Amino acid sequence: MSQQPRPTTANTDAASDQELDETVKLAHELGQLKMLPRTGWLRAGIEHPESVAEHSLRAAMLAWMLAGLEGADPERAATMALFHDSQETRTTDLDHVARRYLHATSNEQITADQTSALPRALASRLRCLVAEYEGRASLEADCASDADKLEMLLQALDYRAQGHRNTEPFMETALAALRTPSGRRLGEAAMTIDPTAWWRAFAHAVAPADQPGSGNGS
Numbered sequence: 001m002s003q004q005p006r007p008t009t010a011n012t013d014a015a016s017d018q019e020l021d022e023t024v025k026l027a028h029e030l031g032q033l034k035m036l037p038r039t040g041w042l043r044a045g046i047e048h049p050e051s052v053a054e055h056s057l058r059a060a061m062l063a064w065m066l067a068g069l070e071g072a073d074p075e076r077a078a079t080m081a082l083f084h085d086s087q088e089t090r091t092t093d094l095d096h097v098a099r100r101y102l103h104a105t106s107n108e109q110i111t112a113d114q115t116s117a118l119p120r121a122l123a124s125r126l127r128c129l130v131a132e133y134e135g136r137a138s139l140e141a142d143c144a145s146d147a148d149k150l151e152m153l154l155q156a157l158d159y160r161a162q163g164h165r166n167t168e169p170f171m172e173t174a175l176a177a178l179r180t181p182s183g184r185r186l187g188e189a190a191m192t193i194d195p196t197a198w199w200r201a202f203a204h205a206v207a208p209a210d211q212p213g214s215g216n217g218s
Contacts, residue, residue, distance in 0.1 A: 015119035022117035029114070032089045038155075040095040044166040046159060052085050052093055055151055059084065063140075063147035069182035072139040080133040080144035083126065087111060107134055139180075146183030149174040153190055161195045 015023070033053040041049030063081035067074040085093070087110035094104060111130040115123035133141045153174035156167040171191070178184045194200070 015122075019117065019119045023119070023122070026114060026118065029089045030086060033086070036088060036093055039093045039098070040170065041155075041159070043095060043097065044159075044164070044170070046164055050155060052088050055155070056082055056085055058154070059144075059147045059151040061147075062150050063144045066143040066147055066150075066180060066182055066186070067140055070139060070143055070180050072143055076129075076138075077140040077143040077147070080129050080141060081147045083129060084133055084144060084148060087114070087130075090114070142179050143183070146178050146180050149177045150183060150186060150190070153187055154195070157190060158195050 033056065034051050036052045037049050038052060038055055060078045060082040064074040064078040066072075067077035087107045088094075090110055090113075091104050094102060108127070108131050111127055115126050118126075132138055133144055136142055136145060153171055156170040156174070160167045175184075175187050175191075178187050
């Protein structure tokens with residue numbers, strides 16, 4: 001089967017075929033985040049911890065919520081949080097122990113390398129997002145940073161509820177790093193709420209006649 005030519009456009013700023021190829025390559029690279037474990041949890045004795053991608057997903061959702069609470073731009077904050085660990089495809093997740101001995105290239109430089117062959121406008125936008133996040137140069141960046149810490153706090157609480165030990169240092173680190181008023185309040189609230197409370201409310205709402213085995217269902 002012969003290869004079909006790609007659609008063309010009259011826009012002189014359109015991406016070249018090679019730039020689109022490089023965009024696909026980066027998308028494949030970002031897929032590695034689904035397989036990279038968060039190494040801090042391994043050090044805490046959790047055998048099969050969350051991946052970097054799983055962490056980034058909830059962090060992005062939390063950034064969206066935080067930005068809404070703080071009066072910032074939710075979409076920009078969420079996008080920063082979504083990409084905040086994207087550089088780990090090339091470094092893996094270096095926890096605080098590893099960082100004491102390894103001096104990694106800056107995230108800004110790694111992003112510049114990752115996007116060097118991308119369409120210029122796309123590369124510039126991603127580099128600016130990463131630089132803004134790393135420099136905490138806006139309220140949106142502060143919300144994204146707090147979301148990163150809040151996600152770690154929630155994950156530590158999840159693991160503790162599942163019976164894992166050694167999660168307290170992660171909680172303490174997360175709470176101490178929160179900057180925004182809404183982030184600090186959410187952190188305080190998280191420490192008082194059972195991680196299973198959201199679904200237990202549904203279980204309690206089920207009437208006995210509606211429960212499986214009651215004989216009233218089809």
